[in-house]
Amino acid sequence: MIVDAVILIFLAVGLLFNTLGVVGILRFPDVYTRLHAETKTTTFGTIFIGLAVVVYGVSRLSGSGDGEYLTFTLHTIIAVVALAFTNATGAHAIARAAHRSGQRPAPAVVDRLAEVKEE
Amino acid sequence: MINHDYRCEHEGIEQYVPGDDVIPFIPTAVFAFAVYLLLTAGGGDLGVWSPSELLMGAVLAVIAAAVSRNFFCKNRDYRMANPVRWIILAVYVVVPFFIEMAKANVDVAYRVITGRIRPGIVRMQTGFTTDLSVLLLANSITLTPGTLTVGIDEETNDLFVHMINIRPGVEEKSVVDTGDINAWFRFPAWIRRIAE
Structure with missing residues (x-):
């Protein structure tokens, strides 16, 4: 009963932040600020969805003692770690590619990277 | 090159x-x-x-x-063979990193709703020497408040960081310090213990 409630809360938090990421993509003005919204919120939201899966797996594991649920839980943890790493690296790759292809941050108070390139 | x-x-x-x-x-x-x-x-x-x-x-x-x-x-370079570094890495990910990440999400949620942004790309000095520590710092600050790594100066290991809300005055500096990002924890000190 408590486990079900915890799983529901984790899923709700995860979906809330993933939704905020989508709203951020729609509302922010240029590619860099959109990446801000998208990488942080989707990573955090998906960590919570992964946590819901882990709680479910652990509760079933302690109930049944079936090894399948241990595999299930560990695979979810590995997937979440891989997601956190690749999300940050992917965001960096997209931002770098955007800057190299001439996409300047549209509202910006300063752009040191462009200054370095011009030298 | x-x-x-x-x-x-x-x-x-x-x-x-x-x-x-x-x-x-x-x-x-x-x-x-x-x-x-x-x-x-x-x-x-x-x-x-x-x-x-x-x-x-x-x-x-x-x-x-x-x-x-x-x-x-x-x-x-075999310094990561030391298990103590892996333990510090695990503590780092679970405590300071996760707290900063939660903060970053509340921050982004606030900016998504209100639209208050003051973006720009600054040059940040790291002082790191190994590839792994630069990677850890770059990935950490991409997932934490208001910062996104755009480029790396491969000679000095300086990072070019896109900040979503630069505090007035910070954009005047040609090279900012890692203390200028809005973090409660000192990431460079943690990462130095893990990978330097």
């Missing part, structure tokens, strides 16, 4: 040290075997692994290590 890099690598290979090809094999094989064990836990009756899985994992770890040892231990 490309020619210069190639020459540096080439010189590195020419300085032959006995055992230089064998030593990278061991950490790579151990790491591959550990990952295999993690992926297959719960599949058998011997503890949580089955004997055939252990044998297969060992064979695959040896093959993977033979193929990828020069990539995995490119700099012949």
Whole structure:
């Protein structure tokens, strides 16, 4: 009963932040600020969805003692770690590619990277 | 630039040290075997692994290590073989990193709703020397409040960071410090303990 409630809360938090990421993509003005919204919120939201899966797996594991649920839980943890790493690296790759292809941050108070390139 | 890099690598290979090809094999094989064990836990009756899985994992770890040892231990730098560094890394990810990440999400949610942004790209001094620590810092600050790594100066290991809300005055500095990001925890100090 408590486990079900915890799983529901984790899923709700995860979906809330993933939704905020989508709203951020729609509302922010240029590619860099959109990446801000998208990488942080989707990573955090998906960590919570992964946590819901882990709680479910652990509760079933302690109930049944079936090894399948241990595999299930560990695979979810590995997937979440891989997601956190690749999300940050992917965001960096997209931002770098955007800057190299001439996409300047549209509202910006300063752009040191462009200054370095011009030298 | 490309020619210069190639020459540096080439010189590195020419300085032959006995055992230089064998030593990278061991950490790579151990790491591959550990990952295999993690992926297959719960599949058998011997503890949580089955004997055939252990044998297969060992064979695959040896093959993977033979193929990828020069990539995995490119700099012949074995400081990450120290388990204390892995423990600090785990503590770092669970406590300061996760708290900063939660804060970053509330911050982004606030900016998504209100639209109050003051973006720009600044140059940030890191003072790190190893690739791994620069990678950790770059990835950490991409997932934490208001910062996104756009580029790296490969000679000085300085990061070019896109900040979503630059505090007035910070954009005047040609090189900002890691203290200018809005973090409660000091990431560079943690990362120095892990990877320097």
